C-alpha cells in the first residue's frame with residue numbers, strides 16, 4: 001500500500017468513527033502499515049476534524065513515531081508504531097470512547113470479560129475464555145506509554161485501555177480493527193451496566 005492509498009482508507013474510516021461519535025473534538029487517530037522493514041506506518045495528521053479528512057491528511061512515520069515525510073503526525077503516533085512493532089498489527093485504531101475509560105476507573109488492574117457472544121467478534125471464544133483487557137496509566141510520553149503497553153501485551157488480546165484517556169485496538173487491517181473495536185466497546189458498555 002502506498003501513502004495516498006493509505007490516506008484514502010484512513011479518511012474513509014475516520015469519517016465512519018466520527019459518525020459514530022467516537023472521534024469528538026479532533027480526538028483519536030488511525031494508522032495502517034505501509035512497510036515492514038524498516039517499519040513504516042501511515043497515520044492520520046494531527047489536530048484535524050476527523051470527519052473531514054482527505055486522502056492528503058496523512059503522515060508517514062517510522063518505528064519511533066517520527067515523521068519521515070511532510071506533515072505533522074498525531075502526538076500519539078509513537079504508541080501506534082510501538083503497538084504495530086510489538087504485535088505485528090497492520091492497522092491500529094485509537095478512539096476516545098467512554099465505556100473503556102469508565103471500566104478502567106473501576107478495574108485499574110485490567111478489565112475482565114468472559115462468557116459473552118460478542119467476544120467472538122473480538123477474536124476470542126464466547127465461553128470459558130477469560131479475556132483481560134490491560135489498563136495502563138495515561139502519560140504524555142509515548143515511550144512511557146509504549147513500555148507500559150509492552151509489559152502487559154498478550155498476542156491473543158489486541159486491545160489496550162489508557163486510563164482517563166481512551167482505547168487502542170488493532171488487527172490485520174482497518175476493517176478487522178474496526179470490528180474488534182465495535183465489539184469491545186459493546187462488551188465494555190455491558191459490564192459497566194450490569
Ligand SMILES: [Zn+2]
Pocket residue numbers: 027028076094096165166
Ligand atoms: Zn488519545
